[in-house]
Amino acid sequence: MRQPLLELAFQPLDSSDETFAIGLARHVFAAWSRDAGRTAFAMLRAPGHVAEVASTAGERLGFYVLSSRRLGRPFGPIVNPVVAHLDAIAVHPRAEGQGVGGALLEQAERRARALGAVVMSLTTAVGNSRAQRLFARHGFLRTMKTSRAYANDEDAYEMFKAL
Ligand SMILES: CC(C)(COP(=O)(O)OP(=O)(O)OC[C@H]1O[C@@H](n2cnc3c(N)ncnc32)[C@H](O)[C@@H]1OP(=O)(O)O)[C@@H](O)C(=O)NCCC(=O)NCCS
Known part of the structure; x- marks a missing residue:
């Protein structure tokens, strides 16, 4: 994978980052979303989530939110797998196209693997081709389509990657 153009640091997203994350x-x-700020706030406060902020020289550029859980039943040969879902990933518009999204995604995958996850899923709007290119470049496969998944009635693709 290409290296990001910026020197990035990742930090757990704490209460001092919430204004940035919710605003973004x-x-x-x-x-x-009808209220993307409220949705993000709920996501960040959800138990068991992992969220990190990417910054350069102290300037916050983007964040991701990840959740994981035990599936509670065998999946093929894996007796009690952990599955992860990327709840959100976002890069500030002024920092797009410099590899920050890719670096955040790779960091989310590392964290998911560290939690024992064997697969990561995500949901993305069919019209969000920029995000789909990012996910495809990182090995996510487009699977089923969910109808009218969003407040604007747009359909969504469910994407998966084996970790
Ligand atoms: C989708 C999103 C996270 C991508 O973030 P990003 O930081 O622009 O992602 P990257 O920079 O890693 O990749 C974007 C483009 O920059 C290019 N790029 C990546 N690293 C690069 C580098 N080092 N040098 C030059 N270009 C680079 C990529 O090739 C890519 O080009 P493409 O879109 O033509 O394929 C961002 O656009 C965003 O926050 N969108 C709004 C929120 C959203 O839609 N989130 C996903 C919801 S499921």
Whole structure:
């Protein structure tokens, strides 16, 4: 994978980052959510989630939110697998196209593997070709389509990657 153009640091997303994360979510997810800020707030407060912020020289550029759980039944030869879901990934518009999204995604995958996850899923709007290119480049496969998954009635692709 290409190296990001910026020197990035990743930090757990704590309460001091919430204004940044909720503000960014409100901006970039507005098309798909009635209240993207509130959704992001709920996601960040959900028990068991992992969230990290990417920054360069102290300037926050983006974040991801990940959740994981035990499937509770065997999956093929795996007796009690952990599955992960990427709940959100966002990069500030001024930092797009420099590898920050790719670096956040790779960091989310590392964290999911560290939690024991064998697969990561995500949901993305059919019209969000920029995000789909990012996910495809990192090995996510498009599977089923979910009808009218968003507040704007847009359909979604479910994407998966074996970790
Ligand atoms: C989708 C999103 C996370 C991508 O973030 P990003 O930081 O722009 O992602 P990257 O920079 O890693 O990749 C974007 C482009 O930059 C290019 N790029 C990546 N690293 C690069 C580098 N080192 N040098 C030059 N270009 C680079 C990639 O090739 C890619 O090009 P492409 O879109 O033509 O395929 C971001 O656009 C975003 O936050 N969108 C709004 C929220 C959203 O839709 N989230 C996903 C919901 S499921």
